[in-house]
Amino acid sequence: MSGIHTSISTLAATAQPASTEIPAPLIPLLSSLTSLIYTIEHLFNKVPGSPIIVRYIKSSYQDDPWRSVLELFLLAFAIRTVLKGRTRGEGEGKSFIKLTEKEIDELVDDFNPLPLADDPTPADSFTLDTVPTIYGPNGIKVKTSANGKTLLNLATPNWCGFIENDKMKQVAIETLGQYGVGTCGPSGFYGTIDVHQKAEADIASFIGTEASIIYSQAFALVSSAIPAFAKRGDIIVADRGVNFGIHKGLQISRSNIKWYAHGDMKDLERVLQSVERDRKRKGGKLTKKFIVAEGIFENDGMLLDLPKVIELKKKYKYRLILDECQSFGMMGAHGRGITEHFGVPANEVDMILGSLANGLATGGGFCAGSQVVCQHQRINSSASVFSASLPAMLATCGSAAIDILKAQPNLMTSLQSNIALFRQQLSKLEGDSKDALISIPSDPNSGLIHIFLLNPPDSLEEEELILQEIVDECQQTSNLLITRARRLRSQEVFEPEPSLKICISGYMARKDVEAAGRGLKAAIVKVCGNIVNKVDADCWFASWVDY
Amino acid sequence: MPRSTRRSGSSGTSTPPSSLSSPPSKPLFPTISLRSSSPSSSSNKELSSSYQGSTPTLTARSSLLNVLTRPHHSAPTTSISMENSTNNSSSDEDTNYSDQSTISSYASSIISGTHMIDKTNLTSEDIAKVYENYLEKPFVNTKSTIKHSEFGHCNNPNWRWTSQWNPDEPIHPAEEPRPPYFTLLTTYISYILLIVIGHMRDFFGKRFRPAEYAHLMPQNGYAALNSDFDSFYTRRLKQRLEDCFARPVTGVAGRTIVCYDRASTDENKTFNLTGTTTRALNVSSYNYLGFASSTGGCADAVEACIKKYGVSGAGPRHDASTLDLHVQTENLVARFLGQESAMVVSMGYATNSTTIPALVGKGCLVISDEFNHASIRFGVRLSGASLRSFKHNDVDDLERILRDVISQGQPRTHRPWKKILLIVEGLYSMEGSLVNLPVLIELKKRYKFYLYVDEAHSVGAMGPNGRGVCDYFGVDPREVDILMGTFTKSFGAAGGYIAGSKQIMDRLRLRSHATAYAESVSPPVLTQIIASMGSIMGVAPPLAAPADIIDDRSDTMSIASRPTAYGPAPTYILPPWMKLPLNLLNGTEGRERLRRLAFNSRYLSSGLRKLGFIVYGHRDSPIIPLLIYNPGKMPWFSQLMLDRLGPDRTPVVVVVVAYPATPLITSRVRFCLSASHTKNDIDLILRACDEVGGLLGMKYGKQTMSVEEVISNAEELVAASF
Numbered sequence A: 001m002s003g004i005h006t007s008i009s010t011l012a013a014t015a016q017p018a019s020t021e022i023p024a025p026l027i028p029l030l031s032s033l034t035s036l037i038y039t040i041e042h043l044f045n046k047v048p049g050s051p052i053i054v055r056y057i058k059s060s061y062q063d064d065p066w067r068s069v070l071e072l073f074l075l076a077f078a079i080r081t082v083l084k085g086r087t088r089g090e091g092e093g094k095s096f097i098k099l100t101e102k103e104i105d106e107l108v109d110d111f112n113p114l115p116l117a118d119d120p121t122p123a124d125s126f127t128l129d130t131v132p133t134i135y136g137p138n139g140i141k142v143k144t145s146a147n148g149k150t151l152l153n154l155a156t157p158n159w160c161g162f163i164e165n166d167k168m169k170q171v172a173i174e175t176l177g178q179y180g181v182g183t184c185g186p187s188g189f190y191g192t193i194d195v196h197q198k199a200e201a202d203i204a205s206f207i208g209t210e211a212s213i214i215y216s217q218a219f220a221l222v223s224s225a226i227p228a229f230a231k232r233g234d235i236i237v238a239d240r241g242v243n244f245g246i247h248k249g250l251q252i253s254r255s256n257i258k259w260y261a262h263g264d265m266k267d268l269e270r271v272l273q274s275v276e277r278d279r280k281r282k283g284g285k286l287t288k289k290f291i292v293a294e295g296i297f298e299n300d301g302m303l304l305d306l307p308k309v310i311e312l313k314k315k316y317k318y319r320l321i322l323d324e325c326q327s328f329g330m331m332g333a334h335g336r337g338i339t340e341h342f343g344v345p346a347n348e349v350d351m352i353l354g355s356l357a358n359g360l361a362t363g364g365g366f367c368a369g370s371q372v373v374c375q376h377q378r379i380n381s382s383a384s385v386f387s388a389s390l391p392a393m394l395a396t397c398g399s400a401a402i403d404i405l406k407a408q409p410n411l412m413t414s415l416q417s418n419i420a421l422f423r424q425q426l427s428k429l430e431g432d433s434k435d436a437l438i439s440i441p442s443d444p445n446s447g448l449i450h451i452f453l454l455n456p457p458d459s460l461e462e463e464e465l466i467l468q469e470i471v472d473e474c475q476q477t478s479n480l481l482i483t484r485a486r487r488l489r490s491q492e493v494f495e496p497e498p499s500l501k502i503c504i505s506g507y508m509a510r511k512d513v514e515a516a517g518r519g520l521k522a523a524i525v526k527v528c529g530n531i532v533n534k535v536d537a538d539c540w541f542a543s544w545v546d547y
Numbered sequence B: 001m002p003r004s005t006r007r008s009g010s011s012g013t014s015t016p017p018s019s020l021s022s023p024p025s026k027p028l029f030p031t032i033s034l035r036s037s038s039p040s041s042s043s044n045k046e047l048s049s050s051y052q053g054s055t056p057t058l059t060a061r062s063s064l065l066n067v068l069t070r071p072h073h074s075a076p077t078t079s080i081s082m083e084n085s086t087n088n089s090s091s092d093e094d095t096n097y098s099d100q101s102t103i104s105s106y107a108s109s110i111i112s113g114t115h116m117i118d119k120t121n122l123t124s125e126d127i128a129k130v131y132e133n134y135l136e137k138p139f140v141n142t143k144s145t146i147k148h149s150e151f152g153h154c155n156n157p158n159w160r161w162t163s164q165w166n167p168d169e170p171i172h173p174a175e176e177p178r179p180p181y182f183t184l185l186t187t188y189i190s191y192i193l194l195i196v197i198g199h200m201r202d203f204f205g206k207r208f209r210p211a212e213y214a215h216l217m218p219q220n221g222y223a224a225l226n227s228d229f230d231s232f233y234t235r236r237l238k239q240r241l242e243d244c245f246a247r248p249v250t251g252v253a254g255r256t257i258v259c260y261d262r263a264s265t266d267e268n269k270t271f272n273l274t275g276t277t278t279r280a281l282n283v284s285s286y287n288y289l290g291f292a293s294s295t296g297g298c299a300d301a302v303e304a305c306i307k308k309y310g311v312s313g314a315g316p317r318h319d320a321s322t323l324d325l326h327v328q329t330e331n332l333v334a335r336f337l338g339q340e341s342a343m344v345v346s347m348g349y350a351t352n353s354t355t356i357p358a359l360v361g362k363g364c365l366v367i368s369d370e371f372n373h374a375s376i377r378f379g380v381r382l383s384g385a386s387l388r389s390f391k392h393n394d395v396d397d398l399e400r401i402l403r404d405v406i407s408q409g410q411p412r413t414h415r416p417w418k419k420i421l422l423i424v425e426g427l428y429s430m431e432g433s434l435v436n437l438p439v440l441i442e443l444k445k446r447y448k449f450y451l452y453v454d455e456a457h458s459v460g461a462m463g464p465n466g467r468g469v470c471d472y473f474g475v476d477p478r479e480v481d482i483l484m485g486t487f488t489k490s491f492g493a494a495g496g497y498i499a500g501s502k503q504i505m506d507r508l509r510l511r512s513h514a515t516a517y518a519e520s521v522s523p524p525v526l527t528q529i530i531a532s533m534g535s536i537m538g539v540a541p542p543l544a545a546p547a548d549i550i551d552d553r554s555d556t557m558s559i560a561s562r563p564t565a566y567g568p569a570p571t572y573i574l575p576p577w578m579k580l581p582l583n584l585l586n587g588t589e590g591r592e593r594l595r596r597l598a599f600n601s602r603y604l605s606s607g608l609r610k611l612g613f614i615v616y617g618h619r620d621s622p623i624i625p626l627l628i629y630n631p632g633k634m635p636w637f638s639q640l641m642l643d644r645l646g647p648d649r650t651p652v653v654v655v656v657v658a659y660p661a662t663p664l665i666t667s668r669v670r671f672c673l674s675a676s677h678t679k680n681d682i683d684l685i686l687r688a689c690d691e692v693g694g695l696l697g698m699k700y701g702k703q704t705m706s707v708e709e710v711i712s713n714a715e716e717l718v719a720a721s722f
């Protein structure tokens, strides 16, 4: 029995003999008082943990009564701080300086903020000026000025030529006649149209997951779906090479993020082990653990070793968030993505994020996974809850494109043969040979190809300049539209190296692909192999650095 | 008074409207003139005194039982209110007035082709018969290619208004309307009960039916994806309302919408479609100007675009996915808003979340209204800037914070802030309240912060020219540093825009995440934007183009030059292949839509107030939140509006919102009006609210007019300032 009990019973015991001296009428009062104390004590004892509290108070009082007083103070102080913390405002912290109204007025007068946008530097203008504008429809053959020449477009993801697909145009027009353009509401408020549900079911059954959910933009999907699950205190193990959208998602999640070297499965295992060791050492609650990676990496076209990741994920009990924004519609025998490419059942991946804009040439993105995963996002993913749903025609075109992909596996085979043909043209410039100029880390099956300079100049800016020169050269002499990979310099978490970004389409004629490969090769040789030109570039660069 | 000049009919309301077939609506009190100094207040007193004697005092519960047990077709509540107004008017000299109500005149004009039918002869079956095709069949005949079910035909010029700030009307009510304490108490008790019962169910459920809680528990070494604590609200509170959300629909979200009927057998965990559909009046979609449409000039333009461009925006803008169409749209948007330059993004949410980080960063401060949209909060968190929020629309609190932050500087170091960005919304989507822009502009001059206004809901919906809150308040748009908005709402398209000075836009084009990494806007969506925006602006005849080009670049607008500044779009801005019909090109259609929306908004907002509901927001706001408070009433309200008890039996779909979108106790239903609604539609909504709101005991305020009085006094209510 706890301490209070004994002390009270002694109190009651001493009360009894004393009762002889107490006037008779008071006795019933006293006894009822004791029974009240008894019941309270009894109730208190019933509260789980109460003996511990009592013992603690008792022992601390015995040891040092002052300590109890101090602790009481501390408790009061803690409560006060908590309550005060509620009243928001960081200014009212310790460093708050009390000022008179007049002083504040003066400070307000003196306040001289930076301009909202700084003046563009020459590098900025250079970047903006090199953005091509396409006149007329996008597709395999485009014009970059109203009456300019026709260029072969190697800059837009169009793996199966869906951009110019007539079937999809027809579907879009039919949808327009029934649904109009906008949905005028988020999916929670009468924005869930039957065609969205059909598209979601189509995607899920195509990829082979239980369910899927569509978003109205792939970038927002990636940066919002991750924090819908990963919260503060959770653990995310991510590839260092992931794209910008994932970085933003990781940032919002406020989880505990561990990086592993890009594409290095040994390093991944090392990180997983170290997390495990940490957890064992510290003990503590079981937290959610995620591995985040891309199927085909947007920043360099490398392929994820999915079977190995699945193995590790199972071994260490992680959930896998796989961004297939590039690989969906590009990899696998039917374009199902890298799960199909590796023959891994899609439901072994917990979340597959994909882009309808890249893969199927419509718009929006999707997350495929289990019913629980998708349902959770409908309520908890900010970009899904607080944004209007995807226009109906983009959803129906997505469904139509999936039907085409299912029915025509030859689309993928011709994409693969075009990729192989193109890579073949460039193979002489790659590798360890003496006259190698470039390196292409991209997977040989990837339609997205990044070309890096083997001997880059010292600064990123200079490198960008040289790459732009290759882009211009391609356009002028070989009628090719290619692009430098666009980066948000100074906003990236790990600055990616500058590169050229090429998108091959299965819809391109073989001779065009061949010519494109040759043209690009010639341009690279001309720009990088030509020292005079390089000096030129240096001078130009120097001129606007001085500026 | 400037008010009267803003009405489209040049004379007052006592003259019958010129339209041929719509019913004349005479005022109940002929003495009220628009020019009298306080028209409505005097009339209200009279009204309330004559009305209150006969107010049916039905408690919510008894009437609910009454409804549930009564045969299908009779309608006690409505007949009470009808009797009521008949009594009312018979005591008045002018017995004709009650006949002017639109329900009877709508019915009578269809039944007999005359207006002079006595209402008392109309049984509810008659009315029901008349309303059978109400949603599809137009009441007036207009030569329009647009379906009545998508965009209501309504050509009475008296049912128009201009959305413009009247300095006599306060931007915010002096004090927020408060419900009776009893309501507050029951609301709190409801939530406490819900929470207690929820926890009890969790407690026992986990022990007796662990299978159903499996996904909330750690499982063979995996932590639960969603902890039971985090999902408590969703499982235990929201699930009870689940049927009010995410109803699947089909077709255009226009004036009406077709919902799939569904039922749940497992306490709203899953729903099964029953296979039938219901067409309902739609006051839920953000279709402010009624441009969500599958037919008409805009749709034709979009079709032409799909044939020419296909559907895809494909890659990011800075790779080769900038089309001429993007540039044309951006020029038009800049022109529309009166800004130098603009940029379009393929998603409204992402417009905020990808540009705010490009504007501010570490060492900068963002001051944000406490009710700002999730996308803004997301963007601010990404930016790494410090955040302070001020009380919703409270400029005094804002000024206090400004003085505080400027004088204190950054935390700990006390270095001055690099820049301070104030982010507000033009029109708040849950409150219906307008930003106090004139005061913010004053504060901006003093405190040198930058102003970012999210006009997602106000662009197109507010202002005499539909250009948003700047237009509404008569503020030079270039006084605002950044104007952001979305195309999902008024323009019936998708995506969002950012507009500002050329320098800022160039900066954003370089630094915004969207230009480098997000897909570009798809061509059909761009076409919808160009067509709808162009038709609001009107397109200048080709001859005017050269002059326009010249002063386009240089002029900075002042308030004095505003009428010209918001002029028509120059022809060269539209893509040459785009063919728009004349009524869109000359801007008449756009103007008409703006004026219809303004009338509808003001009418419903005023009407609901007169009926004794607590309504938030500004009367010019097309978003009208009507307070429910008790969470238990939300599913009832939603369901009863759909099932409808009244004789017209026309279903109405509404949006109910509760915590966490609103503060805990102020659950509400939110009406989003549209130019596509006709006055008859608003009448119908008023009747429906009266009937359902009366039944559920939602008239927390003081009712000063009966519903038929409100309906016959529509124009006076709109014109009056109160």
Ligand SMILES: Cc1ncc(COP(=O)(O)O)c(C=O)c1O
Binding pocket: A386, A387, A388, A389, B347, B348, B349, B350, B352, B373, B375, B425, B429, B454, B456, B457, B486, B487, B488, B494, B495, B496
């Ligand atoms: C204030 C505000 N900003 C941004 C958005 C997002 O726009 P969208 O639905 O086009 O993504 C919304 C939409 O609900 C909004 O209310």
